[in-house]
Amino acid sequence: MGRPDLLATLDHGTGAPGPPPTWDNIQVDHERVIRDGTARLSMASNVTEACQWTVAALARYAPATISVLLEVHDRLRCIAATGSWQVFSTVPPATGVVGRVHTTGHTVVVTDVAADPDHLPVRPDVTGEVCVPVPGPSGRPVGVLDLLWSEPADLAAWRNTAERLAERLGARIVALGGPPTETRGEKLLRHAAALATAPTEWELRHAAVTAAREVSTLSAAVLVLAGHRGPRLAEPTTTPSELEARIRASLSEAGSGALGRMVDLAHRYGAGYTLGETGQPTGDDHAALARAGVRTLVAVPVGSADDAGLLLVADERRLRPDPTTVNLMELLAGQACSALDRLHAVARLREQASSDPLTGLRHTGPFGERIAAATPGRTALLAIDVDGFKSVNDTYGHQAGDRVLVDLARALEGALRQNDELYRTGGDEFVAVIEVNRPEEAVRVAERLTEAARRIGRTISVGVALPHPDEPADRTLHRADQALYRVKREGRDGVRMAAA
Incomplete structure (x- = not known):
């Protein structure tokens, strides 16, 4: 990977054309690298900019694949990187060299990646790696700065330079409020994994309502499931919030007819939501929710018309859920429905495996x-x-x-x-x-x-x-x-x- 701007400044002593330089015999001015790497940090208006400018400055001097990964929720997320055929978007906790450095807070220099089982295979020609922690306010790492080398280099010198740049980057990240938070899409993806692996219906329901509250940012979530005698309120998996308790009590008092009409409305016409405007009349079907203190509501169908349920996500505040929020709730409802079908299918298979097919008795x-x-x-x-x-x-x-x-x-x-x-x-x-x-x-x-x-x-x-x-x-x-x-x-x- 050549750097024409840097090669043009090299003087080989005689002025006469000499052999093309290689990166192992170029004397890099590491102080200049650090100056260039920190020059624009103070002007970064957000953490992503700070990471991108650090990577770009390093890339001018280092023939390496460079990336900054920061801790977001429980994973390391790649915030900025130089071009590569593959860059891991997120890395699970303590995974790879980057996870080891983030966990221990100690720099790792790998001179032979083939001998290190933690090395992540980003590109096939990598021979060495320098990974340094990006320190947070208490010294605990908030992420890592990682350099992967495919050409000979003075890794000891680059270790010192990378550590100094990571320290300055960490200070700027702290000044800007810390690493970025999870997007709602990332939250949904994380919760989708919990739904897909839930071993019981109880844990599935718990994962679904937890995800609905967290992704929507609304304070209450209630799941309505199909039953033999019509739709029913799913039992809460934890102590319900005050608003959820009021919603449950009001819907129970209204009777199964009101709940059935809400489910039918959602399955007939699709998801619905409030616009947070005052003075608008509440329909009879939603009167029970209004009496419970609901001022914001997203109602999403769950399941098919033959197995109809409903996801209600609500808040006492008068808000305006945007269409993206509703779309995410629809995706969540679809994931929950698929996971519930999986559990029911597994239960049927287990029953078949433990039952005599002729009499239905266990065998x-x-x-x-x-x-x-x-x-x-x-x-x-x-x-x-x-x-x-x-x-x-x-x-x-x-x-x-x-x-x-x-x-x-x-x-x-x-x-x-x-x-x-x-x-x-x-x-x-x-x-x-x-x-x-x-x-x-x-x-x-x-x-x-x-x-x-x-x-x-x-x-x-x-x-x-x-x-x-x-x-x-x-x-x-x-x-x-x-x-x-x-x-x-x-x-x-x-x-x-x-x-x-």
């Missing part, structure tokens, strides 16, 4: 987890086998056999108590896990199951076992199976308690 995997947590003396296992099931399959076919299993599963579920659990563990084999106070209680539940089977024209054999202290779950189930086989030998259609 072997969840059963193993449940009996592993059984309480000795309080948990009973009921091993259940359908009597004569093979003859049904042989005589009427597998479709008839499947119908028997489905009907029997429903009958047995209906005979169990609320917290009892029924599993299908084999072709015609089921296991019920129930909580009891006494062994005879388990026998009574088993007898209810046999009666339920008889009511649909089938019979079952049931073996009952209660886990002993420190007894492996598979051993308990084995004892229940032995009791079941005894019922089979004695004529089927009955219940037997396992031997101790």
Whole structure:
């Protein structure tokens, strides 16, 4: 990378043309570099200008890729840089050489980037790196000044120059109020990552309302979700603000009809917002919000017409949300909806993976987890086998056999108590896990199951076992199976308690 303005000033002693100079034998006047680098800093009207002028001044003398990265929220953001095929826009905390310098506050000089695992691959021909901290008001770095070299250079001399320039740049940044704040677009991008990775619906709702307040700069956000009986207010994930509490109370008092009309209005015509003008009438659909003290409102549809929800972002101040704010809220609502669909899809897959596709009952995997947590003396296992099931399959076919299993599963579920659990563990084999106070209680539940089977024209054999202290779950189930086989030998259609 040549610098014609600098090369033209070089005197090779004889005045006669000499060999072209290279950057490793040019004697750079580092004091001049520092003077030029600080000359315009005092005139910079903002932090971006200060960073750009520092980089431009250095680029006149240093054949390097130069960048200034400042701390913005929880990342290092590139504020100014010389041309390069790739410049990282933001860098996560403590990532790369720049992150190491920002975290420790100590300059790093890398003479062989191939040997440093933290080096970020900005360009393929880089051989060395000088990265210095840009100090803040208390000495803690607010960012870094980074120089990447692809030609031989006196890195020790450039380290000293870069540190002195970074100190002056840091002082100007402090004088201008510190590093720039996140733009609303950057905030939305950060929150979008939280929405995309939320593991539960609760955390997703929390991320959505937090993002809505922070990106819009309004003080309250309330999420309305679709429900079986119409739209419903999503439960708050944290203690609601005073305005959010009033909004919730007023909407609840207004009833589901008013909430439904607001949702329908948004999905029919799109997002809406106030213009902050006094003396304008409030429609009946929004009267509840006005009574709650809302003076500024952005209402954005969430989901599809078949699964309609609403995002309400509000404030007590009379403001004028600009169209950009509304657009950002629409993007946020779209992200939240996609993330919610993802959670529901994962839940369905998990349910399918843990359920028997024929009967809908949970099967072997969840059963193993449940009996592993059984309480000795309080948990009973009921091993259940359908009597004569093979003859049904042989005589009427597998479709008839499947119908028997489905009907029997429903009958047995209906005979169990609320917290009892029924599993299908084999072709015609089921296991019920129930909580009891006494062994005879388990026998009574088993007898209810046999009666339920008889009511649909089938019979079952049931073996009952209660886990002993420190007894492996598979051993308990084995004892229940032995009791079941005894019922089979004695004529089927009955219940037997396992031997101790």
